[in-house]
Amino acid sequence: MPQPSRRVSGIIPSGKDGWELHFAAWQRRQAGEEILMLSAGDHDFDSPGETVEACIRHLREGRHHYTPLPGFPRLRAAMAEVSTRCTGVRTAPDEVIATPGGQLALFAALQGVLDPGDHGIVVAPYYATYPGTFRAAGARFTEVEARAEDGFQPDLDAIAAAIEPTTRVILINSPNNPTGAVYSRESLEGLAELCRRHDLWLVSDEVYWSLTGEAQHLSPRALPGMAERTLVVNSMSKSHGMTGWRIGWLTGPAEQIRLLVSLNLVTTYGLADFVSRAAIEALEGGFGLDQIATTYAARRQAFLDAISPYPEIVVRGSKGGIYAMLDITAATPDCEAFAWKLLEAEKIAVMPGASFGDAARGHIRVSLCQPEDLLADAARRIGALVRDWASR
Incomplete structure (x- = not known):
């Protein structure tokens, strides 16, 4: 075929983009493996029912x-x-x-x-x-x-x-x-x-x-x-x-x-x-606005409470949004290696901090898009892996 434009061929340079672990975990989950996905920032709940019903009504009314x-x-x-x-x-x-x-x-x-x-x-x-x-x-x-x-x-x-x-x-x-x-x-x-x-x-x-x-x-x-x-x-x-x-x-x-x-x-x-x-x-x-904010505030607090007994982990940022950022350098400065180990040992998928720039190296990003009990359990398992790795 003729050559594509430099504009489109240069948007995403070839090579690693940092999301390899997420896609590998997703494929394993699709194949039936029980993996807790804390790597992506998509809600684990559906859109508010009022919004869905409004859309269906307008679709049926011929708003096409x-x-x-x-x-x-x-x-x-x-x-x-x-x-x-x-x-x-x-x-x-x-x-x-x-x-x-x-x-x-x-x-x-x-x-x-x-x-x-x-x-x-x-x-x-x-x-x-x-x-x-x-x-x-x-x-x-x-x-x-x-x-x-x-x-x-x-x-x-x-x-x-x-x-x-x-x-x-x-x-x-x-x-x-x-x-x-x-x-x-x-x-x-x-x-x-x-x-x-x-x-x-x-x-x-x-x-x-x-x-x-x-x-x-x-x-x-x-x-x-x-x-x-x-x-x-x-x-x-x-x-x-x-x-x-x-x-x-x-x-x-x-x-x-x-x-x-x-x-x-x-x-x-x-x-x-x-x-x-x-x-x-x-x-x-305001469909869902206050409820979603309340949900994530509670999830963030549940996760941070569960991670707090592990002084080996330092929480950075993590004041807003739907993520927590954890400094795991007490275990290893190689956040990618840690994330892969977490996936293999605990079946938990998170994002290596280095996926988002050099300042986040040595960190992992944890998505809060799961219920509080699962997040609290994940925090304890992450903490235990850091502690075990750090004690070697």
Whole structure:
């Protein structure tokens, strides 16, 4: 066949991507082996019944047609109301564009602020798609590691040092996947100051905004001078229990959002009609929002309580989101080897921290997408394996 474009062939470089253990565990589970999957961040429960019933009703009513490119007006209004709650800034419907999932919102954000050859900064550890999304825009990027010993808070001095003449954007994620860190006001104010000083965009991935436990979520959009230069990525996947529905949105300055409608024209051509209408009801009714937040707060606490008798393990970050990040260097600095040993010895699948950047080496990421009793049991088994390994 003719040569593919460099753009698509360069999105994901060849070689290991860090997810080999997850896929191996999943295949073994599919073959009938009893493996506890704590590697992926997908809910173990179904979408709220009210959302499902709304979707079925709209499907039966013939809602099968094209939708407006930026989303139904009522959908954008509902998303704007949730954005107001998420970011603390009064948001108008024309400051929101609906997208098929948070990933497309991220894609739109970076496509909207980067030209080929431009440069961006990614605070790591990061969600796995960030590098590829930069590459899809034809842009360069620098990873700036947040240190584990700092609770994975952004290193402001290192970020400042990474800024180049062609830097256009800083990308952050709080509450963070994979670490569960919730960025402090001090960290966010420092990032905001850098963006204002260097006239940068800030793309803030806040899909876990409702899952902060006892921590307080602060959106950088709420800080002085930042509403005009912040693009907030959001999604119904985690907050409303709708991972497979593919409903997300991007919040930002109205003029930037208006320009991104053209991107929808040549990519998604809008959302599914019946899914959009169900999403409207879920947003307006808050279906699942509080229950899911309560569920994960309880799960996080159950896991942390069960791991606390093992001083060999240091918990890093783990304040929000749906993950816990454990420092297992008392056993071995090779987190990949530890994760494989855990799978073989205890039939528990977790993600090696190194899958998400160098700052998370020596850690494992534990998904909290299982009931409390299973998480508590997993914590004890992980603790016992670390203790046994460390005592050798």
